[in-house]
Structure formats: C-alpha cells, structure tokens
Amino acid sequence: MSSKPTESESRLLTQEYEVLHEVARVLHSSQGMKSMLENVLLVLTGFDELKVERKAGIFLADPDKKVLNLYCTLGEFTSVFLENEQVIPYGDCLCGRVAESGELLMSESCFSDARHERRYEGMQAHGHYIVPLKTREKLLGVMFLYTNTNPSWYKHSQEVLLSIGGLVADAIEHSLVEEELTRYRNELEERVVERNIDLKQVNTTLQKEVVERTNAENELKNIREQLRNLSNHLQNIREEEKTRIAREVHDELGQSLTALKMDLVCLKDELPEQRAELAERVQSMSGLIDSTITSVQRISSELRPQILDVMGLCEAIAWQAKEYQKRTNLQFDLNCEHIPLNKELTTDLFRIFQEALTNVVRHAEADRVRVGFLQKGNRLTMEIEDNGKGMPLEKIDHSQSLGLIGIRERILFLDGDVEFLSKPGEGTKVVVNIPLEP
Ligand SMILES: Nc1ncnc2c1ncn2[C@@H]1O[C@H](COP(=O)(O)OP(=O)(O)O)[C@@H](O)[C@H]1O
Ligand SMILES: [Mg+2]
Secondary structure (H helix, E strand, O other), X not given: OOOOOOHHHHHHHHHHHHHHHHHHHHHHOOOOHHHHHHHHHHHHHOOHHHOEEEEEEEEEEEOOOOEEEEEEXXXXXXXXXXXXXXXXXXXXXXXXHHHHHOOOEEEOOOOOOOOOOOOOOOOOOOEEEEEEEEEOOXXXXXXXXXXXXXXXXXXXXXXXXXXXXXXXXXXXXXXXXXXXXXXXXXXXXXXXXXXXHHHHHHHHHHHHHHHHHHHHHHHHHHHHXXXXXXXXXXXXXXXXXXXXXXXXXXXXXXXXXXXXXXXXXXXXXXXXXXXXXXXHHHHHHHHHHHHHHHHHHHHHHHHOOHHHHHOOHHHHHHHHHHHHHHHOOOEEEEEEOOOOOOHHHHHHXXXXXXXXXXXXXXXXXXXXXXXXXXXXXXXXXXXXXXXXXXXXXXHHOOOOOHHHHHHHHHHHHOOOEXXXXXXXXXXXXXXXXXXXXX
C-alpha cells in the first residue's frame, strides 16, 4: 500500500518531471548535436536536488579503439585539464570505469576515492555522477556531472539519471546516423557532379568524333562521285574516239581500197593476152585487196558496229551473236524487242552485253546462251544467261573484277540495278533493269 506522498516528495516529483520534460524537449529540438548536448548539460545542472555544480561534460565512445573522446563540456575547466582529458582509455579513472562496466557511478570526493586516478594542480574537492549513455545495451558515451563533495543520493536519483542517459544515447545515435547519412549524401552528390562532368566531356568528344566522321564520309562520297563522273567521262570519250576511228577506217580506208580494186579491174582488162603471168599477179592483188577490205570492215565493226547507230540495239545484239556463233560453237537463243533508245543508253547496254558475252566465252565453258531484251512497263530488262560452270560467289564483289565493276558503274549512272545470279555447275545469269523516262 503506497502512502500519500509528503509535500517535499511531491515537489521532488514535480522537479523530476520538469527535468525529464526539458531534456526531452532539448533532444527533440533541431539544433546540431553539440549544442543539443551542451543544452542537456545545462538543464541537468539546474536540477537542484542532485546538488550538481555548473561543471559537466560528455565523452563519446570509440569501441574499436576502446577509448572515450571528450566531445563537449559545460563550465570552467583549466586548459591543462582539457588537454589531458581529450582521450580516456576504457577502465581508466572514473569515466573509463563506467565505459567498461556500463553502470552508473557515484563518487563522494575526488580526493578520497581511489578510483579517481587523474588529479590536477589546483583541483577543487568535488563529487561525481558518471552516467553511462547506453541505448539497447550499446554504449555510445559517458556523461560526467560535478557535484559538491556530498552528492545527493536520494530515492530516484539513479533511475532518473539512467533514464536521461538512455534518452541522450538515443539522440546521439540518431545524430550520428544522420551525420553519416548527410556525409554519404554529400559524397554521392559530389560523385554525381564528377560523373556529370565526365559524361559531358565524353559527350563532347563523341560529338566531335561524329562531326569528324560525317565530314570524312562526305568527303569520301564526294571523291567517289568525282571518280564515277571521271570514269563516265572517260568512257564517253573512248566511245566517241572509237566511233570516229571506226568511221574513218571504214569510210576512208574502205573507199580507197574499193577505188584501188576498180583500178585493178581496168588494168587487168588492158593487159596484153600474152602476158598471162601479169594477169595472175593482178588476180592475186585483187584477192589481197578483198581480204583487206574484209579486215577493215571487221576492225571497224569491232570498234563500233555501224548497225548499232543505224538499226538499233536489238539488231546489233543479233549481229554480235552471229559473229560469235561463227567463231565459237556457242548456240544463241535470242528474245529481243526493237526498242527505240537514245545513243548513250544504246551504247551502254550494248557494251554491257558485250562484256557479259566476253565473260561467257572466256570463263563459262558454256555451249548455250540465252539473251533477253524486253520492255516491261516503263523499264527495260536485259538478261544474259549461260549454261556454263557458274561464277564463283567471291568474284561478284571482288576488287579485281574490273569487268563486273564496269557493268555496275554504267548501270549506276543509268539509275538502274544489276544482279549476278549463279550457282556452281548451273551457269550464270546477268540481269539488268533500267528505268525508262516516262
Ligand atoms: N559467265 C561467267 N561464268 C563463269 N565465271 C564468270 C562469268 N563471268 C564472270 N566470271 C568470273 O568472274 C570473274 C570476274 O569477271 P570480270 O570482272 O569480267 O573480269 P575478267 O573477265 O577480266 O576476269 C572472272 O574472272 C570469272 O572468274
Ligand atoms: Mg570480263
């Protein structure tokens, strides 16, 4: 049965309540850890019943090194004291003992207590409360409060001090975690800033590289186009040259030879009959002139067949096929339409046809060739297909396949496309498609 508290007991209870309330308020205020703890010390030194003097301090524990580090003090301490009390090993003097035991310690007087090992010149007689700052059995520090030489040891003093120690320890742990978090956050922010700078640099370098590469690509494109134009130009010059030489050879040489032949016929008529050996000479000269005329015609046609300009591509293809048939044992299967085309296109298609045909004769070992030349809608299709051994795939894009490259270049200029289709042993098919202007 608890009896009704006396008036002095009530006063004490009120004071305890007030101190605890004040400590809790200070610990919940949003100041930094140091001023928060200094204010706690200030509240406690105002608690009359403990007979505390205005001198107190807090150590923080370093469990790895097993030492206490002086964190803050309240009241007047000599500089010698402050210097020497910065670090206290666990077990040393009063505070070190509390760090080791985790128990509250009260000392009547620094002079009579043998545990008070550290003494200083001019030290005044005083007593102590040494309070462990523990939260969930973990020691975070030690709080010391100076008292007069006779500290109060009233009924609740230990409980109150231990409760306050627990509250302070919680607050310290909270602050330390927060400090750590802030440190991490700052570190992270710094890293993000560094990373951003790095990324920006990488980005700048990349952009520069992209610009350089684009420039190089454009330059390459230009050069390729120039080369293509040059090749086309040379091709045209060559064609004109061939046409001119073919005409001159055909017309001038041909006419002179024909005139010569006619003269020879007259000469033969006028020879006396008894000069039979002269008549024979004239006969053989006439034969020589005939075969020379044939040669001149052949050379002229090989340079540029007149039929191409006079009759058109379809007829030129037929003529060329017949020429090949005479010289090789190739059989031709022609399916060509007569399509009126301009001179350039006629020339290009004829030269492509000739190159494809030369390849058949040279490489294919074929005995049949099918040639198609047709108009389908507004495009032209030309196909040259042999039944030979087939074209090795790697030759199609080989840099040394100059004949095939020439075909491709001509087609490219005409906005068309060409395909080389081939399987080993199954022959080769060259398919050309050219769009016709509407
Ligand atoms: N109709 C074909 N049949 C088999 N192989 C072919 C045929 N056409 C081309 N080729 C192959 O492709 C190569 C490249 O042809 P081309 O560029 O015209 O060069 P070239 O005729 O001067 O060798 C030829 O060397 C040959 O091996
Ligand atoms: Mg060739």
